Amino acid sequence: MTKPLGLLVMAYGTPRNLDEVLPYYTHIRRGRAPSEEQLADLVGRYQAIGGVSPLAAITEAQARGIADILNRDGGRPVSLFLGMKHTSPFIEDAVKEMVAEGIEEAVGIVLAPHYSAMSIGGYQKAAREAAKELGGPKFRFVDSWHMEPAFLDVLTHRVEHALAECENPPEAMVVFSAHSLPERILTMNDPYVDQLHQSGEAVADRLNLQHYMFGWQSAGQTGEPWLGPDILDILRELKGDGFREVVSCSQGFVADHLEVLYDIDIEAQDLAKELGLHLVRTRQMNDDSRFLQALADAVRKCESQGAEA
Secondary structure (H helix, E strand, O other), X not given: OOOOEEEEXXXXXXXXXXXXXXXXXXXXXXXXXXXXXXXXXXXXXXXXXXXXXXXXXXXXXXXXXXXXXXXXXXXXXXXXXXXXXXXXXXXXXXXXXXXXXXXXXXXXXXXXXXXXXOOHHHHHHHHHHHHHHHOOOEEEEOOOOOXXXXXHHHHHHHHXXXXXXXXXXXXXXXXXXXXXXXHHHHHOOOOHHHHHHHHHHHHHHHHOOOOEEEEEEOOOOOOOOEOOOEHHHHHHHHHHOOOOEEEEEOOOOOOOOHHHHOHHHHHHHHHHHHHOOEEEEOOXXXXXXXXXXXXXXXXXXXXXXXXXX
């Protein structure tokens, strides 16, 4: 009987209630507790979206959905393990669980489409180091899946649907965005920016978009320059350029969570209204089965390459 393939689905993590915001924020800051002002600001953002992010439940549904598809496709059965970067269950704990259950080979995939050494690379490092310390399993990692056909299909449909909510779709500007990262990645031969352009341009080609551009959102406050332009600055520029309608496609995010529900739906939407712009956001992927098929496809492709030594 073929032993199951370990499937390690990795994600950023999120506090499940307001009491978890402090330890979550402290973990993000590598053990340094935030100031009272910083904590109050983040708590206020969660309160503004209802007091809790739906991300934890969505992430679990996404992971189960990928595993369900893989266990029905006639290929090697998988055993699912979920590991988070900043909340429990942590990636290291998931690897320990894999070892305890006798998993010898595994594929790891992160719930983010575009690769950067600062993002996905960090998840992979955590899993790889835990496996090395524990003596297994042997991993293969999906680096990026931003060009998976099924993902592009759903992303295209999302943009098309959002454009249909505009009064004059051909004249609306579509802004493809992802989470900003420190500008120093531009000196590291990092593929993150190029990959954002690749997937956005693929959608633009499919829809024959006349107006589209790329931007960034949710930059950290670390005292160093982050990638721009920020979507808020873009909205101001578009107003000045005479645009009246904007479609925000946060293609770097695959679920409804703070960076979408607050940064776009509240912060960007408030500015758009102030500027007299009609801003429409594309729906997130969440647990759409067509989207999850894209991730399952990426896992099977990665599996066929064999495990790392």
